[in-house]
Amino acid sequence: MKRSPVAGAALLCLTGAFLILWTFPILWGLLTSLKPEREVLAYPPTLFFSPILGNYRVATCCSARPLSFPISFPVWSLQLPPPS
Amino acid sequence: LANRTVAIAAGERAFALSLFLPAFLILVLITTFPLVYLVWTSLNRIDLAMPWNSGFAGAENYARMFDDPRFWHALELTLIYTSVTVILQVLIGLGLALLVSRIPVGQGLLRVAVIVPIVLAPVVVGLFWRTLVLAPDFGIVDFVSRALGFGSHNWLGDPQLALISVIAIHTWQWTPFVFLVLLASLAALPIEIFEAARIDRARAWQRFWYITLPLIRPAIVIVIIMRMMIALSAFAAIFAATGGGPGTATEILNLYVYRTSFDALNFGYGAALGVVLLVITLGVSFFLFRMRRSR
Numbered sequence: 001m002k003r004s005p006v007a008g009a010a011l012l013c014l015t016g017a018f019l020i021l022w023t024f025p026i027l028w029g030l031l032t033s034l035k036p037e038r039e040v041l042a043y044p045p046t047l048f049f050s051p052i053l054g055n056y057r058v059a060t061c062c063s064a065r066p067l068s069f070p071i072s073f074p075v076w077s078l079q080l081p082p083p084s
Numbered sequence: 085l086a087n088r089t090v091a092i093a094a095g096e097r098a099f100a101l102s103l104f105l106p107a108f109l110i111l112v113l114i115t116t117f118p119l120v121y122l123v124w125t126s127l128n129r130i131d132l133a134m135p136w137n138s139g140f141a142g143a144e145n146y147a148r149m150f151d152d153p154r155f156w157h158a159l160e161l162t163l164i165y166t167s168v169t170v171i172l173q174v175l176i177g178l179g180l181a182l183l184v185s186r187i188p189v190g191q192g193l194l195r196v197a198v199i200v201p202i203v204l205a206p207v208v209v210g211l212f213w214r215t216l217v218l219a220p221d222f223g224i225v226d227f228v229s230r231a232l233g234f235g236s237h238n239w240l241g242d243p244q245l246a247l248i249s250v251i252a253i254h255t256w257q258w259t260p261f262v263f264l265v266l267l268a269s270l271a272a273l274p275i276e277i278f279e280a281a282r283i284d285r286a287r288a289w290q291r292f293w294y295i296t297l298p299l300i301r302p303a304i305v306i307v308i309i310m311r312m313m314i315a316l317s318a319f320a321a322i323f324a325a326t327g328g329g330p331g332t333a334t335e336i337l338n339l340y341v342y343r344t345s346f347d348a349l350n351f352g353y354g355a356a357l358g359v360v361l362l363v364i365t366l367g368v369s370f371f372l373f374r375m376r377r378s379r
Contacts, residue, residue: 044227
């Protein structure tokens with residue numbers, strides 16, 4: 001049975017809206033990771049700002065716990081299921 | 085020749101045993117031994133706050149639960165938490181799977197977008213929601229609530245809101261699992277039955293109720309069993325978000341086990357609580373599996 005274009009578009013919009021709502025916390029986390037600290041704590045929350053990569057630099061190479069990343073990979077690989 | 089065959093068979097048996105034994109011993113060491121040790125600990129009085137009382141206690145730790153209001157409160161919260169999260173996950177997951185299964189293109193992208201919460205560690209999810217999403221000062225939920233005129237709330241500080249919040253966190257993280265399983269199940273349904281139903285002028289609701297739902301019922305039951313087992317043993321996200329608080333507002337049985345064992349340092353009673361939680365989880369799973377087989 002063929003669906004009308006309006007019904008199809010409505011279906012797509014509904015699904016899209018739901019998925020955006022579902023993934024919003026992740027997107028918000030991603031956005032926050034690109035903000036300087038002043039913007040992170042700003043109220044009301046800001047959507048437009050000058051993005052920085054400093055947080056990633058601190059997390060990867062200048063972390064207070066430099067071993068967390070190297071340790072994570074062996075742990076992660078041990079948890080992988082065997083190839084079927 | 086017969087002797088030689090017997091010798092080869094014995095050799096093969098020995099070889100098979102040598103392959104099997106290491107895995108078996110490791111399994112016993114990491115699963116059976118801790119379980120037996122947990123049960124043994126639960127039969128002893130081991131309270132580091134009162135070490136002079138240590139010794140064999142028999143069923144004393146179990147008897148103590150009957151007069152422990154905090155245990156009954158934790159049990160009640162566990163039942164509320166488990167039932168509400170599982171019902172929400174199945175309803176939302178099924179609804180979303182039905183919607184997405186009708187979309188002809190872009191299903192792969194939708195699947196990837198939805199799977200992201202599952203791949204996050206529960207402790208990260210708990211911290212993430214506590215700091216970025218539900219924080220009263222700069223959390224996005226609080227901002228939306230103020231913008232809509234509902235005012236600012238202490239989402240994890242108010243006892244009722246805290247319980248609702250941890251239920252929302254768990255539902256948010258694990259609904260995609262239900263969605264993916266049910267979407268795969270829907271994709272495997274034979275199209276001929278639906279075409280026949282349409283020719284018979286069955287309405288959409290009738291097609292869903294009398295065809296789709298019975299056909300995907302095994303998948304729904306399996307999903308419910310798995311989700312119940314995980315919800316009953318939920319810990320990390322709640323621990324990271326509220327730590328079981330405020331007070332005991334989000335202290336489900338697992339959190340109570342942790343707090344008794346590692347905050348109050350009463351290992352004996354904590355172990356007994358752990359055994360009870362294990363028995364409840366096994367009982368519920370056994371009951372659901374029996375129900376699944378009997379139909």
